[in-house]
Amino acid sequence: MDNKYFYEGASGPWELVIGLEVHAQIISHSKLFSGAATTFGGEPNTQVSFVDAGMPGMLPVINEECVKQAVKTGLGLNAEINLVSVFDRKNYFYADLPSGYQISQFTRPIVGKGYLDIELEDGTVRRIGITRLHLEQDAGKSIHDQHPDKSYIDLNRAGVALMEIVSEPEIRSAEEAAAYVRKLRAIVRCLGTCDGNMDQGSMRVDVNVSVRKAGAPFGIRAEIKNVNSIKFLMQAIHYEAERQVALLEEGQEVVQETRLFDSSRGTTRPMRTKEHAHDYRYFPDPDLPPLVLEAEWVEKIKKTLPELPDAKKARFIKDYELSTYDASVLVSEMETAAYFEEALKSLDPLTPKTAKLLANWLIGEVFGALNRENKLLEVCPVSPKHLAGLITEIHKGVISGKIAKEVFSMMWETGTEAAALIKEHGLQQVSDDSAIVAVIDKILAENGPMVEEYKSGKEKLFGFFVGQVMKAMAGKANPELVNTLLKQKLEN
């Protein structure tokens, strides 16, 4: 077993066991069981129907689109779709839960077992099992900081559709947990079933952490809530693992409880509400008959699924001979893959060589510039078509790699295409042998002693000569030619 998975305690190494429960808000116009809108950030209680407010006599009616989205997601997770599923009531009292129960699915969820593959930094792929996915209602929001002894309740979010996606406890490290969340996020964004916005709360992660000695049965786990970024997820896991190891090393027991992550301190602490309260008394919701799906309906959805990240990555590797790493980066975000594929359309010629070059430039220069200016790819000043144009110019040998960087900057600033800029600024590289030879001769003539030193063994000086030639030609000489011709000249 790999060392990186172990936390060292005085009594030896401890293995980390992690399960993730992700709540993903479904993209739909209206809520799961009511016709109120789901838009984020509305004025309080303006997106609340009488059903959402739990008023007397109100009844739920399910939104077809939400069911479709759950099925899509299940298919994207390689999971079984349960054609018959049941909604259960989860009963508990809280201010943001107007009916006093949440409509969820307990015994028979809409999606059963599946999996997703995560890629670790060293390139290994691990398959993480998914236990189930079910549909449930989101709760409203309690606002606690407007008044010293009162809380205010906004029910806009109450009733919005959520998918709860539960992983098997097969994740073994914080890094794997991060990779899982990133992958899951990429899948739902690609499918259009959830926007994956952890900071807006449309994707929330609860993590179950326990530790054990290798080969031992599962230890007692703690559930950590309120982890709203991948960075915090990793921090929380690290903290929790160390906390549990310390406890167990001291001979104490880990308490099964729900803890909150405190992002300002990077620690977890137990929730203040008493745990005894939680006997949810699940029973099938008598207002809702079983959800019965037709196999053809599910098949139809399957046929309309877009290409998922893993398939796209495999295709990039196969068709364009991209490296696993490059392909992974390109598919990690929908927008990146879309940009890349759009650029490929204008790439002339489209060969593995040019595709690779395009990938490098996208991942390197474009991302670099975006990061510096804190911009998203969606607002990149260089369009996919234009980037492809630049690659074409490089590939044709019109400009050198170094000049290309200058051209790129100008493209970024002006939004003009490469060919025009190259022409306007006369940046074409010189590939005329005689012109280069003439300059080489001049440089070598001007630097006689150094030539001698080079010939007597100081091979490093080659670079110096190259540099001088390039300088004399204002960088526009074709570097490969310079190298070849210079070498030839020096050998004589």
Added chain:
Amino acid sequence: MNSKNDLIRLTLAEAREGLRQKKFSSVELTQAYLEAMAHHRGMNAYILELPELALEMAKESDKRLAKGEGRALEGLPLAIKDIFCTEGVQTTAASHILEGFKPPYESTVTQKLKDAGAVFIGKANMDDSAMGSANITSYYGNVISPWKREDGKDLTPGGSSGGSAAAVAAGLAIAATGTDTGGSIRQPAAFTGTVGIKPTYGRCSRWGIIAFASSLDQAGPITRDVRDAALLLEEMAGYDPKDSTSSMYEVPSFEKVLNQGVKGLRVGIPKEYRLEGMGADIVNIWEKGAAWLKQAGAEIVDISLPHTKYSLPTYYVLAPAEASSNLARYDGVRYGLRVPGRTLDELYENTRSEGFGREVQRRVLIGTYVLSAGYYDAYYLKAQKVRTLIAQDFQLAFQKVDVILTPATPTAAFALDETPSDPVVMYLNDVLTVPVNLAGLPGMSVPAGFSKEGLPLGLQLIGPAFEESVLFRAGRVLEEAAGFTPFLERSKFHG
């Protein structure tokens, strides 16, 4: 010129005809009822009287009637059980916990009645949150049946639709809406000598009806006679996309089949409904009922519904369980009573403990218990399985018969001061009606005779799912043969 008394004694069908023929106006008819209501407040049949609204609605109806544009129930004054949410009009379910609640929406059933032109004269009293069989748990006080025994004691009209039944019997409404979860339409109808029908589960929409037990609740009419019930049910029933348990089966015209008779119909007599110690008077009427149907051409068949005795315990697991969840929303936060507390949980406990009556609290506790961890399988799941067996009993029986005849209640109405303190004894009142709700079937109570104390006794007809037509046909035959003299014909109640 019709005297107010004459007006009140008209059935819904007769009054409808009278209005169409312009023998009187809706305003006159409504006023007669409003006066009757005012004179008999002692009965406590109404939680809220609606004189201004009623007259407004009556005036609108008169306008339409004048133009010959009268709709199915135009101008007819109905009592609405206070479990139906009526927009802008206080709705309490006779519970303290909904004090002051004015729904910003109208229930589907009452909207349909409005769309048919009906006039609403008041919100009828009932048992708190529909839990009870004697209308003695209402926050607004007991309803007193217009019927009296020789000893003159106040009698229960039955429950939970006690106010609706009492109003119809006593001429304080021409007809009423009720709801029935374990017998709450049929039992009060039987106790008051009126007709009550609980249709097949899913016939009427539950949207906007304060929920008690979602898989059992059904709305239905309480009326003077079988024809009126047919007319009213036709307007109340129908598919509602806002209710996921609402049936898409088309609603046939019940009025059309009324007089089709029962020739060739097979009538089942379930032996398990002959309870130990059942009074001779009710058994006698049951036998008479069978004879009347036979005389009219039906075939009487002995049948067995073997799981009958388990209906009550099944019901008393399932109904409280669903209720405990349905009543969780009454917490003092968004509507109704609020009793303050320092913390959120204190707010909940204070509000709910003060707001829910004792019977409600009992049922919420039982319901919470049978769903709780460790007990769900033994109680709730078990009860759902027994329910399947009860429903199967009926399915098998309906392969042999077309309708089933039983007594509606084991006894006639009891006195208010005779109500049992042991909750289980009280629950036994429902033993004959509860199986019908568990199986989701339609059931009707028709007044058929009198007990030895001279109080009404009703017979129950049970039909296969969505076969209310059979109930109306058989009910009509029973009604004609029984020749039951209703309360209004027997007494000088209205002076």
Added chain:
Amino acid sequence: MSLDQKTIKRIATLARLKLSDDRIEPMQQDLNRILHFIDQLSEVDTSQVTPMAGGSTLFMPMRKDVVTDGNCVEKVLENAPEVACNMFVVPKVVE
């Protein structure tokens, strides 16, 4: 099956009901009578039976994903005992 007072208190807490000391015993008696009555169900052999899904509809009808509701703040709030800034007000909850 008999309930002791401790269990009744626990159930009452789950249901957010408080029973004063003088009411616990009568309630205990009532509840036990009811439970005893319900215990008859154990006589029935249900080993081959599936629980009833309830109701006459065999499957859930679905509605189209259109915004048809909400946007009625005043109506949603008009029955509320306490409102501030268009939100329901409750005693503060500390997590």
